[in-house]
Amino acid sequence: MKRLLAAALALIAILSSCEREERRFREMPAAAARNNTKRLVSLVPGPYTPDVRVREPYGYNAYAIAEGKRLFTWYNCTGCHANGGGGMGPPLMDSRWIYGSDPENIYATIVEGRPNGMPSFRGKVPEYQVWQLVAYVRSLSGNVPRDAATGRNDHMQVRTQEQSLPDLVPEKEPARQP
Amino acid sequence: MNVMEGTPYALPGATREHEELTRTWAPASGLLRWFRQVDHLIIGRRFIITAFIWFALGGLLAGLMRLQLAVPENTVLSNDQYNQVFTVHGITMMFLFAVPIMEAMAVFIIPLMIGTRALAFPRANAYAYYMLLFGGMMVYTALFLNMAPDAGWFNYPPLSGPAFSAGKRVDIWAELVNFTEISALTVAVEIIVTIFRQRAPGMSINRMPLYVWAMLVTSFMIVFAMPAVMVASNFIGLDRLVGTHFFNAAEGGDALLWQHLFWFFGHPEVYIIFIPALGMVSSIVSVFCRRPVFGYTAMVLSLVATAFIGFGLWVHDMFATGLPQSGESFFTAASMMIAIPSGVQIFCWIATIWLGKPSFRPPFLFVVGFIAIFVIGGLSGVMVASVPLDLQLHDTFFVVAHLHYVLIGGSLFPLLGAVFYWFPKMTGRMMNERAGHVSFWLVFAGFNLTFFPMHKLGLIGMPRRIYTYLPETGWGPLNLLSTAGAGVLALGMLVYFGNALVSMRRGALAGADPWGGATLEWATASPPPAYKFLHLPVVHGREPLWEGPENAPVVTGVSTKKREVLITRTLDAEPDHLYVYPGPTVWPFLAAVTTGSMLVAGLFTPWAFAIGTAALLVFMTGWFWPTTKKKEGEAPPNEGAAAA
């Protein structure tokens, strides 16, 4: 029994570190796809349900989160959201989410855009990079495991590194319909 | 009858002493004995075997790299795997093999060679061993989990910093440095104290064997060099874990600070690996030419000079970083100057061979191979010491060739010779001579075939640490040759270690002194009993066993009922007092487990260090708490601070 438990724990440790440390350079075509192949119907009755095929592939992958951090600057997300503290756009490091903290919601926000300023990056950012951004954005509010979150960057420091940010419990979202 | 009968320093008919000493110095027994041993012969053997296991794994990784580079655009390894493999190869060979094996040989041999019954601080020695074991296990577990460090053994920031190395890979590097440096520093302290305070009466400092001198010098180098890399690794660890800015140029940090700290350790490191080998060569040359090494004083001064100059040339690895020119000239001069003491030693050995009667047994062959290879490495070292040449050669395969000529030629060859030479002392049996010859020629040919072409590859533009190259570079044929050579080299290593494994069980029985050695380790049985010497020897010269040991006095009056050792004075080795060392205990193992857990948990949270230190202090208290009324602890608590 004890041995079984130890083996199970070891396996979990192994699997989790594999997941965390993997470098997925060459994504499968589905994930690399341009996300403009499908159109969403703009009017959906009831609460919004985003159309998502892949469900948060990078929530525990350190490399992808770090890539997300790089892209956050490269694609000029910092222009509006600053370094997570918010500016023209809402802050991303607090526990308040206008459109929900689930990976799918953040994905939809990036791909679809949102009223009042958030542009749609549909077709501009490849699918897997959107997911990398999603993972990074979630890390800003302590929503990814700390051992996978990024450390400080190599620039002027504007805030504490993601690794050391406190975990924030997202505000209650409206219960979703099945 | 006892095993010591007939050895030169055993008084005949001392059966009662033999029996009492055997009981007093008995190794741990019982179910947990593996975790409780403290004897330097047992720990030393384990140390040696463990280091060679890491060596074999590091060698396998080297083989993988050679396969990947055999032809252009090869796909044996992906770039991500290659980066991990070359990094782990480097840290294995430098941190887990080279320094530990040199210390491990000393742990086994030095107390015998200076005629004492134990290494100073036997429990700390066990602790050091477990730290090496756990450190290596951590790295290879990480490699199998795809989380091995991948920023090179030199680990330059910013690449190794938090912004460019995601995950916990580089943190493994930083923790490994802590593991191995704690181990190395602990052993260095033990060796220095043993050499200074436990030499047989009469072995004044000018009569110490050259190998003992070499280990003394090396241990002092470790004491001064290793702290720099521990500081560096803690800096990078803090940068990655809690967001400090030591290497972030935007906040006042500096990537070059790393290079200075690292090479202040990294360059002496080469001599830390090389100087023990010089001692081994001196031992072997002297025994197989049947005469003392020519120029004892010159040899000792050369060792000391090498150590001093070794600290003055770290910038030699940074010529391309754009440092001021006057500084560079100084470091060029220092780097070239260090060739002089090395040259003196080579000349003295050749003179010894000239004056003596060489017999071509395998240990001696490895020494001859050492001279032939090491001189090439030394000469290419003079080339990379020149700033203008280094600007072309730096970070190319020329340097790969150079460093392997120096480290394999300068250290591994003497080491293989030394293992062959001391094998009977370790196991009681001889290694097979014929297989020894075969392995020598295979290793010698394979080595040159592997690494000589790399000189040329570097000159025609092949940089180091590349996972592949394009066909049009023209580097293909020489790389293929080099890979073929690696196959021969691997075969030679297989023959050598196969020979060792078989001989361990089936080799011819050796007897106390199979080679007709000159130094005291040959004055006890093979393998030596747990108490090492029935009566401690008294020596009157540098080659005690060649100077009529039967007529030399022996020491009596050391307790046979306590683990008592004779402490002698530092310079003239006159008896000073008697000191009791502790017996088997499990505390070092527990302390090492605690330290190891602390370092591994420290990959994830800085709090691990606070909690770990507290736990460690508790364990250290248990360690140093005196056990019984009669047997006493050996160390006051501040030893604990050292190990912590």
Add this chain to the structure above:
Amino acid sequence: MSERATIDVSALPDHGFGSRSVMWWATVLVILIEATVFVATITSYFYLQGNEAAWPPPDTPLPGLEWPTVNTIILLVSLLPNQFVKAAAEKMELRKVQIGMIVADLIAIGFVAVRVLEFAHLNVRWDSSAYGSITWTLLGFHTFHLVTDLFDSIVLTVLMFTRHGREPKRFVDASENCFYWYFVVLSWLPIYAVLYWAPRIL
């Protein structure tokens, strides 16, 4: 052969103070290692300082001077009981050693308490600039080896009150512990100068 000359060492003592003891040598080597760590860290401090136009960097206040100065005085005072214990230990006077060690431990505990205040008055975070990083690290290193040595001293003090306290070896240990405390105190002086005076003067 039975006439072989022998050297009988059974009359030799079973301990030795100062440089005669193996422990003294180990302590010296440990001190050398730790001193090298401090030298490397202090060198890094000045290396980083050389890179910056202003030190501490702009908008960073100077570290508070009061508490470290108080602490330096406490540490210098602690040398008195320390020397008292060392002398008593070498004469193997148990009672004096016991009293002296308790006093020395209390002073050291006071020092650690003030050290907490020192950290609070560094006026910079470790992750705000390289200046903050090196300052925290240097003070952290010293605190680490202060705390471990304090713990060791307390353990040894307790030992002095047990039956083991009468063994000559304990007196050697007590003497070496005092020797090490000298290093803790003396290494603090350059660190104090670097951390609190270098930013003001240089």
Add this chain to the structure above:
Amino acid sequence: MTLAMLSGRGIQSALEPAGEHAERIASLWDVFLGVSAVVYVLVIAFLFLALFRRRREDSADRSRSAFLAVSISTVLTTLVLFGLLVSSIVTGRRLAQMPAHALSVTVTGRQWWWQVDYESADPSKRVTSANELTIPAGVPVRVQLQSSDVVHSFWVPNLHGKQDLIPGHENAILLEASRPGVYRGQCAEFCGYQHAKMALWVNVLDPKDYERWIAAERATSRIPATPEQRKGQEIFMSSPCPLCHNIQGTDASGRTGPDLTHIASRRSIAAATLPNNRGNLAGWILDPQHVKPGSFMPPMVLEQGELEPLLTYLESLR
């Protein structure tokens, strides 16, 4: 074998100097190599003599002559090393000389390509390019070296030794090519996943050709001339490409990837990894992670019929 190995041929060789500095280093190399060869032969000859000399049964003590031999060898070693040191320092001094007037180019190391900026006092005459350094022959060129991410090292063996690009440090190296030609350089400091494929070409032109080239390079990109090219440009602009790449004279103004204004005139793509032709370009756009796994270029998923116009447009950017 040894002799065969000493003759140099290669794509980027320190033994085939084509510039003043590389020539000086190569001559210094010849000196060191010659001296080393002599020393090695002497040492090994003495070793073999010592090993195999015929030993007569005489008891005469030869340690005096051995002492003499060792002393003489040591003195000789010292003298030879001193000679080498002097020759090295003399060469080093020459290499360090910086002329008062030199063309100025800034090379920035990026993971895993080179940004090349041709400086000019007139801002409108500055030119940004990538992975190819074009310089006139016989003219000293001062290359400023900087890095925007990790440590790289700039190394064109045929022209000069290497110099590191370190974030937060400004380094420079002086190139002076003696004759027109094409030389290859490569990053020489380990810099991550694609350290192996971070190379660049150095085109050395006749000074007159250089003037012509730089003038062409200063121009904005060509305006699409054919419908196919126009369609290609539309595809380019509506794709992710402009987020990272700059094409002078269009809306594409990304700064994180190589400048594509004159991409078609360059010799290679992906930092001297692939020859610049239509097939390679297509492969690179569709599956860059196959060519350079870990590089920051994402794969493009194009619809039917989008690839050809895109390639045509890129190939028109001469």
